[in-house]
Amino acid sequence: MSTSKSTTPTFKGDIAPAVQAKIVEFSEVVMKTGAFARSTGSTLVLKEVEVFRRDKDGKVQARVIYTAPVHDDMLNISGNMHGGCAVYLIDICSSMALAVLGMATDKPWNFVSQAINTVYHAPAPLNAQLEIVNTTLSFGSRTVSATTEIWDVTHNRLCVSAVHNKMKPSDPKPQAKL
Numbered sequence: 001m002s003t004s005k006s007t008t009p010t011f012k013g014d015i016a017p018a019v020q021a022k023i024v025e026f027s028e029v030v031m032k033t034g035a036f037a038r039s040t041g042s043t044l045v046l047k048e049v050e051v052f053r054r055d056k057d058g059k060v061q062a063r064v065i066y067t068a069p070v071h072d073d074m075l076n077i078s079g080n081m082h083g084g085c086a087v088y089l090i091d092i093c094s095s096m097a098l099a100v101l102g103m104a105t106d107k108p109w110n111f112v113s114q115a116i117n118t119v120y121h122a123p124a125p126l127n128a129q130l131e132i133v134n135t136t137l138s139f140g141s142r143t144v145s146a147t148t149e150i151w152d153v154t155h156n157r158l159c160v161s162a163v164h165n166k167m168k169p170s171d172p173k174p175q176a177k178l
Contacts, residue, residue: 013051019103023049026103027096037088039073044093047131051104059139062101066093066132067153070124080123081130086150086160089132090116094146094164097134101144111144111166118162128154143167 011020024046031041048065068089076082091113102109124130131153137145143165150160 007045007047009046010048011050012048013104015049015051015104020049022103023100026099030092030096037073037085039071040068040085040088041092043068043071044089044132046096049100051101060101060105061136061139062097062104063133063135064093064097064100065134066096068130068132070126070128070130070152072126075126078123080125081128081159083118083120086120086124087116087118087162089130089150090118090148090160090162090164093132094134094148094162095166097136097146098139098144098166101136101139105139107139108141108168110169112169114143114165114167116162116164118160120160122152122155122157122159124150124152124159125155128152130159137163141168 009024027046031044044066045068047067050063052061052063053059054061070081074081074085098111099109131151133149133151135147137147145163145165148162148164149158151157152159
């Protein structure tokens with residue numbers, strides 16, 4: 001397993017240079033320094049970030065694309081990417097799309113996972129190059145959601161698709177005085 005090379009992603013849409021820098025910095029922190037699954041997160045490369053207006057309703061949305069190779073630490077006993085690894089990729093990559101939309105629109109973007117509904121379509125074998133496409137669906141004040149498609153671009157097939165729902169975290173309850 002090798003760690004990713006630092007590359008500059010392609011930015012599309014109305015994203016201020018200061019926000020672009022914030023997005024790249026946040027992505028680096030989340031993907032490279034997280035304690036959980038660092039060997040997988042550190043191989044993710046931020047390829048493209050886009051903010052756009054959805055045709056149907058004119059609402060601002062975001063799309064974030066990451067790439068990564070399938071390596072040994074990601075495999076199940078059959079030699080393909082483990083389903084749990086796929087959900088980890090969905091969690092952190094779709095969360096980045098939601099964070100990008102919050103950063104680009106100057107809205108809060110600190111949410112916690114509520115549900116990740118996942119469909120497995122095809123295996124992703126060792127050394128396959130993955131493209132993880134994450135697109136926001138909705139961005140309310142209490143709940144947000146995004147879709148993810150994990151593509152094996154080496155073998156030209158969709159491996160996993162998902163919808164990730166997140167919600168505003170609860171405020172801490174006041175401590176009782178004794």
